[in-house]
Amino acid sequence: MSTYRSDFLAILAERGFIHQVSEPDALDARAKSETITAYIGFDCTAPSLHVGSLLPIMMLYWLQQTGHRPIVLMGGGTTRVGDPSGKDESRRMLSDEAIDRNLKGIRAIFSRFLKFEGEGGNAVMANNADWLNRLNYIDFLRDIGRHFSVNRMLSFDAVKLRLERQQELSFLEFNYMVLQAYDFVELHRRYGCILQMGGSDQWGNIVNGIDLGRRMLNAQLFALTSPLITTSSGAKMGKTAAGAVWLNADLVSPYDYWQYWRNTEDGDVVRFLKLFTVLPLSEIARLSALKGAEINEAKKMLATEATALVHGRAAAEAAAETARRTFEEGTLAETLPTVEIARADLERGLGVLVAFAEKAGLVASNSEARRQIRSGGLRVNDRTVADEKMILTAHDLTAAGVIKLSLGRKRHVLLKPV
RNA sequence: GGGAGAGUGUCCCGAGCGGCAAAGGGGGCGGACUGUAAAUCCGCUGGCUUACGCCUUCGUAGGUUCGAGUCCUACCUCUCCCA
Numbered sequence: 498m499s500t501y502r503s504d505f506l507a508i509l510a511e512r513g514f515i516h517q518v519s520e521p522d523a524l525d526a527r528a529k530s531e532t533i534t535a536y537i538g539f540d541c542t543a544p545s546l547h548v549g550s551l552l553p554i555m556m557l558y559w560l561q562q563t564g565h566r567p568i569v570l571m572g573g574g575t576t577r578v579g580d581p582s583g584k585d586e587s588r589r590m591l592s593d594e595a596i597d598r599n600l601k602g603i604r605a606i607f608s609r610f611l612k613f614e615g616e617g618g619n620a621v622m623a624n625n626a627d628w629l630n631r632l633n634y635i636d637f638l639r640d641i642g643r644h645f646s647v648n649r650m651l652s653f654d655a656v657k658l659r660l661e662r663q664q665e666l667s668f669l670e671f672n673y674m675v676l677q678a679y680d681f682v683e684l685h686r687r688y689g690c691i692l693q694m695g696g697s698d699q700w701g702n703i704v705n706g707i708d709l710g711r712r713m714l715n716a717q718l719f720a721l722t723s724p725l726i727t728t729s730s731g732a733k734m735g736k737t738a739a740g741a742v743w744l745n746a747d748l749v750s751p752y753d754y755w756q757y758w759r760n761t762e763d764g765d766v767v768r769f770l771k772l773f774t775v776l777p778l779s780e781i782a783r784l785s786a787l788k789g790a791e792i793n794e795a796k797k798m799l800a801t802e803a804t805a806l807v808h809g810r811a812a813a814e815a816a817a818e819t820a821r822r823t824f825e826e827g828t829l830a831e832t833l834p835t836v837e838i839a840r841a842d843l844e845r846g847l848g849v850l851v852a853f854a855e856k857a858g859l860v861a862s863n864s865e866a867r868r869q870i871r872s873g874g875l876r877v878n879d880r881t882v883a884d885e886k887m888i889l890t891a892h893d894l895t896a897a898g899v900i901k902l903s904l905g906r907k908r909h910v911l912l913k914p915v
Numbered sequence: 916g917g918g919a920g921a922g923u924g925u926c927c928c929g930a931g932c933g934g935c936a937a938a939g940g941g942g943g944c945g946g947a948c949u950g951u952a953a954a955u956c957c958g959c960u961g962g963c964u965u966a967c968g969c970c971u972u973c974g975u976a977g978g979u980u981c982g983a984g985u986c987c988u989a990c991c992u993c994u995c996c997c998a
Contacts, residue, residue, distance in 0.1 A: 538928080732954080756951080759951065760951060761951060761952080762952055762953060763950095764952090764953075764954050765952095766952090789950075790949090790950040791950090792950075792952075793950055793951080793952080794950080796950095796951085822950055824953095825951095834942075843970090860944095862961090862962065862963090863945090863962085863963075863964085864962065864963075864964090865959095865960085867964095868944090868945085868958095868960075869944080869945060869959085870945060871957060871958085871959080872944090872957095872958055873943045873945070873946060873958095874944080874945040874946070874959095875945090883975055885965085886965065898944095904944085904945085904950065905944075905945060905946090906945095907951055
């Protein structure tokens with residue numbers, strides 16, 4: 498790949514964010530000579546963003562850090578339609594209320610990464626519902642629809658895949674790319690936005706927007722996509738047994754978030770340090786020289802830095818300290834996730850099954866707890882539970898006044914009587 | 916409108932002569948080994964139950980049977996062929 502002269506593209510390139518760029522030289526020149534405005538769209542399909550969305554967020558972060566203007570586009574309108582890209586099946590239709598609720602949850606995350614207008618920054622938060630919701634169908638067809646060739650739309654991967662696999666693609670979803678293209682044009686009109694970024698699966702959609710911009714406004718627009726990030730062993734990022742790794746603290750605690758990064762595979766550490774932390778590359782180069790068990794130092798760095806970005810420095814260091822005491826010293830850290838239980842329950846005697854399943858929520862059901870006991874996976878105060886009929890009482894309280902329940906080596910919950 | 920086929924364990928894929936809690940994968944979880952890694956090996960992977968066992972599951976609703984994922988009828992959804 499050519500070397501970029503603008504700070505923005507140079508940084509994205511050396512940190513591994515770039516998969517494809519349209520007209521890289523022209524974009525580089527503009528990013529070098531002027532302040533450019535770029536956007537990324539975010540779906541409102543869930544109440545929070547998860548780790549998978551972190552990559553685009555980081556691209557906006559670097560955009561602003563290198564002197565440009567980021568636009569976060571909330572898909573309040575497009576989420577009502579549903580993007581067929583990369584999906585085998587139609588998505589379930591979300592109610593407008595659900596979308597609205599999700600939108601609010603997602604919004605909060607961005608203030609960690611970007612400085613918005615009114616907060617001493619220049620970032621813009623937009624919502625495509627503002628223009629999509631009031632479109633008039635016939636007008637839209639005449640103004641926008643005439644620029645689209647169905648022949649060409651059928652050739653895009655997102656559509657082709659569905660057709661080839663003989664899976665249904667509704668007319669509703671078929672229109673998604675038209676709406677997304679229109680978003681780009683609308684953002685160009687409103688904010689002078691010239692660049693849309695996104696994951697590699699968005700390339701087709703973005704290019705549609707570029708075409709539309711040229712036809713309607715004779716504008717030169719650009720596309721930049723990031724690679725699909727998978728772990729070295731091929732798994733998609735952001736999924737664990739417990740579900741997605743959400744960015745909101747009420748869905749995934751800072752401690753669990755820290756743990757997620759701490760458990761990164763060896764082969765991914767350097768790549769992730771570049772993508773998901775803002776550590777200087779020189780520092781990352783130093784960490785990448787570590788070998789064998791020393792790589793754990795790099796993983797801790799990754800975990801703490803990545804957590805600090807999302808949850809703040811203090812929460813990140815608290816999580817690191819909790820982990821250090823739990824894993825390295827083997828002592829009890831009172832800052833482990835804690836569940837309060839009624840003191841009366843304890844005096845009456847609390848069955849282990851209930852304690853693990855209902856109270857701590859470490860396992861999904863009593864049956865699951867039984868199975869785990871049979872395979873030696875449950876521990877109370879670091880002693881393996883051998884008997885599923887075991888009863889917890891006040892005698893099991895440690896000096897710190899809690900009972901430590903563990904599932905496997907890594908997952909711990911403290912029961913605290915109140 | 917006519918004809919043919921498909922829908923299986925609510926993570927996915929996928930077998931299933933009328934006796935099935937239902938083969939086999941993948942994924943996930945636990946154990947061993949390690950470095951809170953990877954790879955490898957072993958176990959588990961519907962719910963309730965101390966247990967005998969009970970309950971809920973194969974697109975939906977009925978029916979035939981001692982007994983139905985398996986047979987019949989209707990309906991729903993998706994494919995394909997003809998019009």
